[in-house]
Amino acid sequence: MWKKWSEQIANLLESCITHKSLRVGKLIHAHILRTGQASDIFLWNRLIDLYSKCNDPMSAHHVFVKMPERDVFSWNAMLCSLCTANKLADAQILFNEMPQRNVVSWNTMISGFVKTGDHAKALDMFLSMIQEGLLPTRFTLASIFSACGVSSELHLGRLCHGLAIKVGVYKNMYVGNALLSMYAKCRCVDDAFCAFADLPDPNEVSFTALMGALVETQRVEEALNVFKLMHRNKVCIDAVSLSSMLGVCAGGQGDDLLYKVHERLLHGLSMKLGFQNDSYLGNSLLDMYAKNGDMSSAEIIFQNLPEVSIVSWNIMIAGYGQMYRCDKAMELMERMELCGFQPDEVTFINILTTCIRSENVEVGQQVFDRITCPTLSSWNAMLSGYSQIGNHDETIVLFREMQFRNVKPDKTTLAILLGSCAETGLLECGKQIHAISLKAYLNSDRYVGSGLITLYSKSGKMDIAKSIFTRLPEVDIVCFNSVIAGFSLNSLEKESFDLFNIMRRRNMLPTQFSYATMLNCCAKQSLSSQGRQIHARIVKDGFMCDIFVGSALIDMYCKCGNVEGAREHFDAMPIKNVVIWNEMINGYAQNGFGTEAVHLYSCMMIEGEKPDEITFTAILTACSHSGLVDEGIRIFESMQTEHEVAPTLDHHTCVIDALGRAGRLHEAEFLIKKMPCKDDPVIWEVLLSSCRVYTNVLVAQRAFAKLFSLNPSSSTPYVLLGNIYSAMGRWEEARAVRELMTDKNVGKNAGHSWTESNIEDWTGDSYGYYVSQLQKALEIMLGNHSHFTIAILGSNARLFVAEPICHASQSRG
Structure with a gap:
């Protein structure tokens, strides 16, 4: 009779546990107490289990304390209750007090730590369990593989993989999927494939994990093939699997026809499977079209979403931001607020990023000022914006405001600030940033270290820059490039070559920046043989088509006097932008090939390339050096009328020099008087220098008088006028110039x-x-x-x- 009653009560409690019927369970609990049948330990254990499943740890603990007798199941039930309620500290105390522990006890604790994100503690518990001599079960290994994946503990994961094979649970669905996910998170795709192949019947979780691993390692085609296999095997495709594949097509491949076909097919499949009302999948579709720049399709999806959330609005704003449409992004944020949505941090970051990409920092500042409590990401976005447009002073001012608000900088902040200090030559300010990095223990970061190296290099402090480089615990190609560029900037070409060779010996592949710097070193020293060696390495490493490397190669060959070699490389370039054209024209100009420079300029116009200020400086220099005066004047006059480029001091100087070399001094003097920059000493020096060739004393005296009024302490006018008098045999005037130079205490440095x-x-x-x-x-x-x-x-x-x-x-x- 008693046994039958006990079984009935146990069945009722089991039903309450299954349906989480806490109220009915409490009534049964009261009935047990009233009947005085409280000696059955099995019923007490079921009561603890009931309260645990119904998330009532207080009642579970009350039952546990009142139990007249406890077994290992009682302790495990109470342990599970505390872990379910995320009370891991109390669970740890209870675990340590247990008189007897089994595999279930350890599994409960390990699973609890994994669920709360304390993966390191979970791994420690697992190692202690192994030391106790207990074999793990499928539940243990599933949790441990999850912890190893998140913590990137690949070595331990591999050991546990071997243990799973030894125990014989590696083909279990839960263990296999956890193992597959671990290899996926550690980016070990080949191992993930092996784990996938070991699964007797892979499900949607298996396929999704494998596809995620392939996407993370840029093996997009294989990810699409796995999805096709999943579809052919008639594995259930859920919203998560589809969203994963939509993320593949949102990988910036919008111009590829194949990817456009795939994105349309996936969109159609989602409709066919009836996911059109799934908000999560709808946002994934929205994100795919927005990231691929198809904002018209994104707008259609957005309008037909069953439920628009803040995430949907943020995706649309980010999409327009990617297209540099600051106006549309701002319009969307206004619409969003009218619809009752308050912008969150992601919204403001997207808007700020849009403004910065569009170089509309003023609007970005207005948005930033609306943020009540800007996060570090918002501050960094604004600092980056001001730095990118060259407003480095405002960057420093904004950082000081950030300090006043007690917002602590991170490595991104310091890297931006060091870049601004380097560009403006603010060494003292840069030293203060250096001190901040030391205080925040960020000086050993590679990005901050690279910024410090650039700062001290541009300030001529190469000893400090080199010291920072050698003290970095880990250096990458960016750090090497910074030091190599610093040596080159400070005319330490030998040191640049030495460090470049060290970098190569460490098996670091040089970047286009590395090669451009080394070619610049060769150009500065006219080291043609070393330049050819660098050229050979560039061909070997596949950088021949790079614009930066291409322009540096042309510059190097031209400065070494090998104009034919420069032209061969110029003709071989598959893509030529204005920089490439400018380098070749300037190369002709510096080597006296004026006619060739003018012809190349004409070809540039025929190709439809728009010239800039540097183009005109190069071509006018070529005309000046080659005596193509009328051609130079024609090009000079076409600058504003045909190309809308305002002439600068350099352009005017080139024309004056051309007229002076041709002996047309009066025309040059007349042009100077009409120029907006007629009070610049350089122009008058050019005119005075030309007077020596043609011994035009009257123009020379007027040019000297103008220069004397502009800068009496400059030695150049005295030397030029003295040489003119000496060339004409007018020794008294030459002596008078030297005496005047002595009286004015003007000295000349040796050339x-x-x-x-x-x-x-x-x-x-x-x-x-x-x-x-x-x-x-x-x-x-x-x-x-x-x-x-x-x-x-x-x-x-x-x-x-x-x-x-x-x-x-x-x-x-």
Whole structure:
């Protein structure tokens, strides 16, 4: 009789647990207490289980305390109740007090830590369980694989994989899916495929995890093939699987016809499967079209969503932001507010990003001012905006306001600020940012370190920059590029080459920035042989079609005097932008090929490329150096009328120089008087320099008088006018100019020049012999009043000459 009554009560409690009927369960509990049948430990355990499943840990604990006797099931039931209520600290205490623990006890604790996100603690518990000599079950391993995936504990995950095979549960659906997800999160796609192949009957979770791993590693085609396999095997396709594949098509491949076909097919499949009213899938469709720039389709989806949420609005705003449509993004935010939605942090970040991409920082500032309590991401967005448009002073001011509001910077903040300090030469401010990075323990970050290197490099502090580089715990290609560029900027080309070779020995693949910097080093020193070696490496590494590398190659060959080599590379470039055209035109100009430069400029116009200020500087220089005066004037006059480019000082200087070289000094003087920049000393220096060739004293005297009024302390006008008088044999006037220069206490720094000679055949005793003979010949040729040095660098002899004061300095233009 008693046994039958106990079974009935147990069945009733089981029904209450299944249906989570807390009220009925309490009535049964009261009945047990009234009948005085409280000695059955099985019923007490079921009561704890009931309160646990109904999320009433207080009642469960009350039952546990009142129990006259407890077994391991009682302790496990109470443990489960605490873990279900996320009271892991209390559960840990209870676990430590247990007189006896079994696998269920350990599984309960491990699962509890995994669910609350304390994966490190879950892994520690698992290792302790193994040390206790207990074998894991499928529940243990499923939880552990999940923890290993989130924590990227790949080594431990592999060990547990072997353990799962040994225990014989690796083909279990839950264990297999957890194992597959772990490899997917650790981006071990081949291992994920193996785990997938071991599953006897993969379900939608298996396929979705595998597709996610392929997408994360950019193996998009394979992800699409897995989805097709899933569809062919008639595996249930749910909203999550479809959303995952829609994310694949939202990967920025909007211009690819294949991806457009796939996105339409997936859209049609979602409609066919009846998911048109699923809000989650609707937002995924919206996100796919928005990221691919198809805003017309996105608008249609948006209008037909069964339920518009803040997420939907944010996706639309981000979509227009990606297209630099600041006006549409702002309009959407206004509509969103009219519909009763309050912008959240994501909304403001999307709007700020849109404004920054559109370089509309003023509107961005207005949006930023609306945020009651801006997050660090919002501050960083605004700082980045001001920095990108070159308003570095405002960047610093905004950061100071951020400090006043007690918002702590992160590595992104400091990297932006260091970039602004480097661009504006604010070394002291940069040092303060450096101090902040030390205080926040961010100085060892690679991005902050790279910013510090750039700051000190541009300030001429290469010793500090190099010290920062060597102290970084981990360096990447960006850090190497920063130091290499710093050496080049400070004319330390040898150090640039040495560090570049170190980078190569570490098996780091140079970027286009690395190669552009090294080519610049070769160009500055006219190292044609090293330049050809770099060119060979560029071909090998596949950077020949890069615009930055291409322009640097043209510049290097032109500065080394190999214009034909530069033109061959120019013709081989598949895509030419204005930078490439400018480099080649400038190369012709600097090497005296004026006719070729003008012809190339005409080809540029025929190709439909729009010239800029640099184009006109290059072509006008070419006309000036080659005596193409009328051609130069025609191009100069077409700047504003045909191309809407306002002439700058450099353009005017080139025209004045061209007229001066042709002896048309009065035309040059007349043009200067009409120029908006007629008070710039450079223009008058160019005119005065031209007067020496044609011994036009009257124009020279007027140019000297103008220069004297503009800058009496400059030595250039005195030297130029003195040389003109000397060339005409008017020694008294020349002496008067030198005396005036002395009276005004004006001194002239020695000029410098160098030449290069190939000495590959100089060996042994002949090496020193040729150097001494070269030195004697130069003493005879230059005279004792000149100072020179012969430097031997590799296979090149370099002559360094300090010019005497009587030599005229070459003017710009």
